[in-house]
Amino acid sequence: MGKPLNSLVAGRSVMKISIVTPTWNRAERLRSSLESVASQQTPPWEHIIVDNLSTDGTEELVAKYARTAPYPVRHLREADSGIYQAMNKGIAQATGEALHFLNDDDMLFGPDVLTSMSRCLTLPDADIVFGDVVLLDEGQRRVQSYRRHRQVNRLTLVERTITQQAIFYRRDIFDRCGMFAPQLRIAADHEWLLRAFLRHGIRGIYLKRPVAVFRIGGVSNDAASETAHRREREEVTRKYFSPREIKAAQLFRRVARKVPFGAAILNLFVPLRLNVRTLREKNGALLPDPLAWIDL
Numbered sequence: 114m115g116k117p118l119n120s121l122v123a124g125r126s127v128m129k130i131s132i133v134t135p136t137w138n139r140a141e142r143l144r145s146s147l148e149s150v151a152s153q154q155t156p157p158w159e160h161i162i163v164d165n166l167s168t169d170g171t172e173e174l175v176a177k178y179a180r181t182a183p184y185p186v187r188h189l190r191e192a193d194s195g196i197y198q199a200m201n202k203g204i205a206q207a208t209g210e211a212l213h214f215l216n217d218d219d220m221l222f223g224p225d226v227l228t229s230m231s232r233c234l235t236l237p238d239a240d241i242v243f244g245d246v247v248l249l250d251e252g253q254r255r256v257q258s259y260r261r262h263r264q265v266n267r268l269t270l271v272e273r274t275i276t277q278q279a280i281f282y283r284r285d286i287f288d289r290c291g292m293f294a295p296q297l298r299i300a301a302d303h304e305w306l307l308r309a310f311l312r313h314g315i316r317g318i319y320l321k322r323p324v325a326v327f328r329i330g331g332v333s334n335d336a337a338s339e340t341a342h343r344r345e346r347e348e349v350t351r352k353y354f355s356p357r358e359i360k361a362a363q364l365f366r367r368v369a370r371k372v373p374f375g376a377a378i379l380n381l382f383v384p385l386r387l388n389v390r391t392l393r394e395k396n397g398a399l400l401p402d403p404l405a406w407i408d409l
Contacts, residue, residue: 127231128209128232133204133212134146135200136165136217137217140171140174142217145220146217149220149326150215152221152224159207160186160187162186162187164188164191167190189202189203194295195295196216197293211282211284212281212282213230215278219328221325222247222325229320233392233399238390240282241280241286243317244323245263246259246260246279246324247323247325249329262279263391265319265387268361268366270307278324289315290308290315297345299345300346304349307349316389318392320393321402
């Protein structure tokens with residue numbers, strides 16, 4: 114079972130979380146995103162809307178939201194060159210101890226997300242905390258899939274990333290690892306994770322629970338941008354991984370993950386582990402996952 118970790122967060126059960134939402138002419142979708150934040154049992158410290166001069170009623174929507182929200186809402190309206198520059202602006206403006214980037218077409222999953230993630234962020238080894246995401250196909254009005262991030266290691270990061278909407282960051286980790294690379298159009302969040310894990314040795318906690326609802330159709334999963342996305346990801350991959358590691362990742366995906374203890378065996382030849390531990394919630398307590406040792 115493991116020992117509950119509540120004692121580690123005694124007297125510090127709430128982390129000041131700044132939510133940053135980049136937006137540009139997505140007022141109708143932004144509405145449900147804002148509602149998901151407003152419904153949280155533990156409110157955010159602040160909500161920063163970084164708006165690339167929208168002309169579709171976003172300004173009026175945010176003004177109405179700011180009047181009713183029981184926390185500060187800041188609407189930063191100025192031109193930017195893309196989502197990552199907007200996210201960097203949010204980091205610079207944030208006054209909270211932690212950050213979460215919630216895109217204008219995505220939502221927090223349930224009213225207890227900030228409560229859960231805030232408690233995890235208070236743990237001493239939590240540079241970042243991440244969970245899972247639900248992928249919503251709005252065209253068919255149904256959940257398409259559930260993206261789990263339980264198995265994160267050096268080789269899984271060669272070909273896949275941790276979905277941006279699943280991650281909460283300690284604010285000071287950006288001072289240590291730097292901002293998002295604004296010259297990248299789609300994969301800067303993935304590049305940041307590789308930089309943080311592989312060059313700065315950050316520590317992470319994976320909490321086994323859904324964190325966000327990710328609407329299919331954004332810039333990183335639109336069919337029209339698929340080729341550009343692949344090229345950018347390949348460029349980032351070659352920057353951080355050797356050809357040997359890339360080949361090992363292909364072996365891991367095709368073979369080792371499907372064989373009992375295959376990852377543990379491969380770890381003898383190619384180091385896989387990152388400084389990430391897995392927790393779960395039970396009856397309000399945070400518990401270690403007894404099976405996490407096999408999830409390289």
